[in-house]
Every structure is written in C-alpha cells, then in structure tokens.
Amino acid sequence: SSELTQDPAVSVALGQTVRITCQGDSLRSYYVGWYQQKPGQAPAVVIYGKNNRPSGIPDRFSGSSSGNTASLTITGAQAEDEADYYCNSRDSSGNHLVFGGGTKLTVL
Amino acid sequence: QVQLQESGPGLVKPSQTLSLTCTVSGASISSGGCYWTWIRQHPGKGLEWIGYIYYSGSTYSNPSLKSRVTISLDTSQNQFSLKLSSVTPADTAAYYCAREYYYGSGSFAIDYWGQGTLVTVSS
Numbered sequence: 651s652s653e654l655t656q657d658p659a660v661s662v663a664l665g666q667t668v669r670i671t672c673q674g675d676s677l678r679s680y681y682v683g684w685y686q687q688k689p690g691q692a693p694a695v696v697i698y699g700k701n702n703r704p705s706g707i708p709d710r711f712s713g714s715s716s717g718n719t720a721s722l723t724i725t726g727a728q729a730e731d732e733a734d735y736y737c738n739s740r741d742s743s744g745n746h747l748v749f750g751g752g753t754k755l756t757v758l
Numbered sequence: 759q760v761q762l763q764e765s766g767p768g769l770v771k772p773s774q775t776l777s778l779t780c781t782v783s784g785a786s787i788s789s790g791g792c793y794w795t796w797i798r799q800h801p802g803k804g805l806e807w808i809g810y811i812y813y814s815g816s817t818y819s820n821p822s823l824k825s826r827v828t829i830s831l832d833t834s835q836n837q838f839s840l841k842l843s844s845v846t847p848a849d850t851a852a853y854y855c856a857r858e859y860y861y862g863s864g865s866f867a868i869d870y871w872g873q874g875t876l877v878t879v880s881s
Binding site: 679695738745747751 | 821
C-alpha cells in the first residue's frame with residue numbers, strides 16, 4: 651500500500667501529553683517525517699528519521715516507530731503547538747512520496 | 759541557510775499549462791542526496807506530492823498526475839521548474855517547492871520549503 655493513515659483530529663489539555671499516529675505498510679521500510687503546519691504558513695519538519703529534531707524544535711517533540719505505525723509525541727503540549735500535523739514517507743517502491751491526511755491538534 | 763522561492767502566474771485559464779519556477783539559494787541543486795520536490799495543497803485540504811527531480815535529472819511524479827507533470831532543472835540558474843498541463847479548476851491550490859534530503863538508512867525528510875504560491879485556475 652502507498653497510503654499513510656492519520657486520525658483527522660486530536661485534542662490535548664494544556665501541559666499534558668499527546669500522541670499522533672501514522673500507519674502505513676511503507677513504514678516497515680522507511681522512517682517517517684513529521685511536519686507541523688500553522689494557518690497561512692508552509693509546513694515545517696519537526697521530527698525525522700529514528701527520532702531526530704531539527705535545530706530550533708523543542709525537545710517536547712519526539713518520535714517513535716513500531717512495525718507499520720509511527721508516532722509523534724508532544725510531552726507537555728503548549729498553546730503554540732496547536733496546528734495541523736502531517737506524516738510523510740516514501741512508498742514501498744521507494745520512488746514516490748506519500749503523505750498522511752493530516753491531524754488537526756487542538757490544545758484545550 | 760537554504761531558501762526556496764516559488765514564482766509564476768497566480769491565475770491560469772482552464773486547459774492551459776501551469777508553469778512555476780523555484781529558485782534555490784544556499785544550496786546547489788546539483789548536490790547529491792537532494793530531491794527537488796513539488797507539493798500542493800488544495801484550499802483547506804491536506805498535502806499532495808506532485809513529483810521530484812534528482813540532481814541527475816531523473817524524475818518521478820504522482821501516478822494520479824503523471825501524464826500532466828513535467829519537472830526540469832536549470833543548473834545555471836540554480837532553479838527547478840514545474841509544468842502541469844491541461845489544468846482544470848480542480849488544480850487550484852497552493853503550490854510549494856521543497857527539498858527532500860536523504861539522510862541514509864531509509865530516512866528522508868523535507869527539510870526546506872518555499873513559502874508557497876496560490877495558483878487559481880479560472881477563466
């Protein structure tokens with residue numbers, strides 16, 4: 651399968667921990683990238699590879715993977731984390747990119 | 759610091775060809791490990807991969823768009839371009855150019871994005 655599946659929406663109370671998941675067969679072969687997109691802005695990578703954070707991304711963001719499921723965890727969610735989150739990887743052929751449908755995170 | 763900037767018409771007529779250029783600064787598009795990528799986002803919707811070109815010139819595109827997509831490199835200008843033919847209003851979207859980088863061991867990431875440009879298809 652070349653699809654990645656995400657829950658459409660997740661909510662979390664301020665300061666609590668939330669996990670956003672991404673499922674797909676290709677995740678058995680390739681790591682996922684996680685992207686945060688705020689309204690009117692381009693997406694930005696927050697996690698890639700096994701669990702790598704680009705410079706400037708707070709350490710409350712972390713990633714993990716098991717089998718065909720990858721997870722983005724935000725430990726101690728902040729109001730500024732409210733955004734759409736997308737996962738992305740290569741498909742099973744390795745030649746095409748695929749995106750999950752996105753998860754809208756609401757911080758209550 | 760790597761920067762990408764899209765340029766091109768914001769309005770295209772149905773049946774015509776959408777043409778966008780991405781100017782890259784801070785990195786050479788001739789660098790190995792970099793996949794120069796086009797992504798679009800329909801209003802209020804998710805991200806859709808259009809295609810990419812590798813520094814060698816090899817290209818891959820989304821099977822749902824493949825017959826309409828042409829991606830090319832201009833190494834002299836450090837630019838890459840997208841042409842999408844026979845557009846319809848369904849192609850109205852924000853178009854992003856981006857760099858996907860291969861970190862090895864099955865790890866890719868789209869580490870740099872342009873700001874995006876809205877293209878409207880309408881007569």
